[in-house]
Amino acid sequence: MDLQTIKERIAVVQNKREYLLSLLEQxxxxxxRVDxxxxxxELDELVDEFKRxxxxTGN
Known part of the structure; x- marks a missing residue:
């Protein structure tokens, strides 16, 4: 898997975070709620680890 594909998949995962936040409002x-x-x-940790x-690189 190339770097661009990984970045695109991480972006998709980051977008799912908004949905999880909206669930907490229910x-x-x-x-x-615990789950x-x-x-x-875990999503935040994954994204932080990816960024580290x-x-x-500014592209």
Missing amino acids: PNLGVL VNQALE TIPE
């Missing part, structure tokens, strides 16, 4: 989420919070934390590993 009053009837119940115990799934959504966990997903957000492959820093943006």
Whole structure:
């Protein structure tokens, strides 16, 4: 897999974060709120690790 493909996939994952945030606003989420919070934390860690590993080069 080339670097551009990886960057595109990371961008797709980053866009899913907004959906997870909108789920947290649902009053009837119940115990799934814990899973959504966990997903957000792991997604943020993944993106941070990617940014540390492959820093943006201004392209």
